Structures are given as C-alpha cells and as structure tokens.
Amino acid sequence: MSKYALLFIPTLFGMSALAQEKKTDPAKEAAKTEVWEPVPKTVTPGGLPQEAPSDATILFNGRNLDAWHSVNDPSKPAAWTIDDGFFTVKKGTGNIETNKKFTDYQLHMEWRIPANITGTSQARGNSGVFLASTGPGDNGYEIQIMDSYNNKTYVNGQTGSVYKQGIPLANANKKPGEWQYYDIIWNAPRFNEDGSVSKPATVTVILNGVLLQNNFVVKGETRWIGAPEYKKHGATSIKLQDHGDPSPPISFRNIWIRDL
Known part of the structure; x- marks a missing residue:
C-alpha cells in the first residue's frame, strides 16, 4: 500500500x-x-363563562330542587324557597345536600346577599358550601359564604376562606344585592384501609373571576371549635348551609358540576 x-x-x-x-x-x-394519545374528550363550552358546558350535571335548573334533599331527613325533599330562576334559604328548615355523591369535581355556583342585609361579622348573611358533606352536622369541608363587602370579621372566616383554615388571597366581594359566582376545583382526600390519610384534599376557589384559594391543602374537616381532622369517607354529597342567623337569607342560582 x-x-x-x-x-x-x-x-x-x-x-x-x-x-x-x-x-x-x-x-x-x-x-x-409529541404525544398523540389518549385524545382528550370534546366538551362544548357554554356561550358565557358561567354557562354549563356540555358534560356538566345541572344541580339547579332554575325551576325546582329535585337534585337536593333535606340533610335532617334525607327522605324529604329540600324545603328552601323557589323563586324566579333562583332559590333562597328557608330559615329553620335545615341544611340541604345533593342526592348525587361526588369525589373530585369542578363546581360552579352563583349566590346573592340580600340588598337589605343586616347584622355584623358572622351574623351577616352567613351560609356556606360544604364540598363533601360527611354527616348531618356542620362537618365536612366548608367554603364560607357571607357578606364580606364592608363587614369586618376574622379573616379565616370571611367569604372564600376554607373555614378556620385558609385565609383568602383577596377580598373580591360585590355589594349586597349583586349576584356573585364561585368556581371551585375540589380534589377529595384519599384514605388507607386503616383510615389514615394517604393524600389530603386540595381546593382551588375563584370568586367573581379572582383567585382566592390556590390549590390549598386542606387540613381536615372544617370546625367552628377545635382543630381540623380527617375521618375516612368516600364519595359524598355537596351541602348548602342554613346558618340560622337573624339577617335576611342568601339566594342561589345556576349551579352545575363536572366530575373530574
């Protein structure tokens, strides 16, 4: 070579x-x-952000409370007052909850503090949405509803708080008499066989388009007195509260939910 x-x-x-x-x-x-599968399901959104998308379950259709029952006596229908496209807490009849049970979900609901509201602090249009109703008492996981527009109270009990646990990131309340809306993402807790928590619950809360709770890690069931704690449960109803304070009662409308 x-x-x-x-x-x-x-x-x-x-x-x-x-x-x-x-x-x-x-x-x-x-x-x-690039990932091509699985292909996400098609969901047709509502014409407006508050309108229910195509895969939502309607919990209040503006005409009746057929999707709800009394917490005190589950064999009885919800006894709150139906009006023109909305319903109002009927004092003394107790809390109401959904017939259907849920685990993880996206919830939309609209509520209104009456324009003639009276009282101060927690006795001013007080109600709440319990994201998992685990029994007949005020147990479960409450997102507070009340008049916080110009009403001083403890901040872990104002509108948008995870009651007695999570202070809201902002006060986005409208004036009494105006409709307000919640959009809530709830991821329920998971439990081991022995009842211990394998994964705590988390919640995201938006009021009137403003973020109030950002994937907040829930410490357990919300309590008026005492520390929160978890008790094992599975799928549960959603509960609305008849608080019983002397001020005029709160009204609700346009409630829908999407299973996640």
Missing part, C-alpha cells in the same frame, strides 16, 4: 466521524416529544 493510501485512510475515518456528529440529536427532534 502506498504512503498516499495510508494518509487517505485516517481522512476517511475523520469524514465518517464528522458525518455522525452532524446527525440530528433525537432529543432535539420535535416529533420525539
């Missing part, structure tokens, strides 16, 4: 190595990071 051929061999190896270096790194190919 000539000395010129010997010189050419390493040159070929060098050209081959250079060609390999110019190959596209698979990690830099767009197609390598």
Whole structure:
C-alpha cells in the first residue's frame, strides 16, 4: 500500500466521524416529544363563562330542587324557597345536600346577599358550601359564604376562606344585592384501609373571576371549635348551609358540576 493510501485512510475515518456528529440529536427532534394519545374528550363550552358546558350535571335548573334533599331527613325533599330562576334559604328548615355523591369535581355556583342585609361579622348573611358533606352536622369541608363587602370579621372566616383554615388571597366581594359566582376545583382526600390519610384534599376557589384559594391543602374537616381532622369517607354529597342567623337569607342560582 502506498504512503498516499495510508494518509487517505485516517481522512476517511475523520469524514465518517464528522458525518455522525452532524446527525440530528433525537432529543432535539420535535416529533420525539409529541404525544398523540389518549385524545382528550370534546366538551362544548357554554356561550358565557358561567354557562354549563356540555358534560356538566345541572344541580339547579332554575325551576325546582329535585337534585337536593333535606340533610335532617334525607327522605324529604329540600324545603328552601323557589323563586324566579333562583332559590333562597328557608330559615329553620335545615341544611340541604345533593342526592348525587361526588369525589373530585369542578363546581360552579352563583349566590346573592340580600340588598337589605343586616347584622355584623358572622351574623351577616352567613351560609356556606360544604364540598363533601360527611354527616348531618356542620362537618365536612366548608367554603364560607357571607357578606364580606364592608363587614369586618376574622379573616379565616370571611367569604372564600376554607373555614378556620385558609385565609383568602383577596377580598373580591360585590355589594349586597349583586349576584356573585364561585368556581371551585375540589380534589377529595384519599384514605388507607386503616383510615389514615394517604393524600389530603386540595381546593382551588375563584370568586367573581379572582383567585382566592390556590390549590390549598386542606387540613381536615372544617370546625367552628377545635382543630381540623380527617375521618375516612368516600364519595359524598355537596351541602348548602342554613346558618340560622337573624339577617335576611342568601339566594342561589345556576349551579352545575363536572366530575373530574
């Protein structure tokens, strides 16, 4: 072999190595990071943000409370007052809850403090939505509802609080007499066989388009007195509260839910 051929061999190896270096790194190919399945289901949104999407379950249709029953006596229908497209707490009849039970969900609901509201602090249009009603008493996980527009109270008990646990990130309340709306994302707790918590609940709360709770980690069932704690449960109803304070009662409308 000539000395010129010997010189050419390493040159070929060098050209081959250079060609390999110019190959596209698979990690830099767009197609390598494209995921095509599973294809998300199609959901038709409402015409407005507050309108129910196509896969929602309607919990109040503006005409009746057929989706709800009395907490004190589950065999009896909810006895709150139906009006023109909304319903109002009927004092003394007790809390109401949904017939259907849920685990993780997206909840939309609208509520109104009466324009002629009276009282102060917690006795001013007080109610609440319990995201998992675990029994006939005021146990479960409450997101507070009350007049916090111009009403001083303890901040872990104002509108948008995870009652006695999570202070809201803002006060986005409208004036009494105006309709307000909650959008709530609830991820229920998970439990081990022995009743211990394997994963705590989390909640995100938006009031009138303003974020109040950002994936808040719930410490247990909300309590008026005492520390929160968890008790094992599965799918549960959603409860609305008849608080019983002397001020005029709260009204609700346009309630829908999406299972997650």
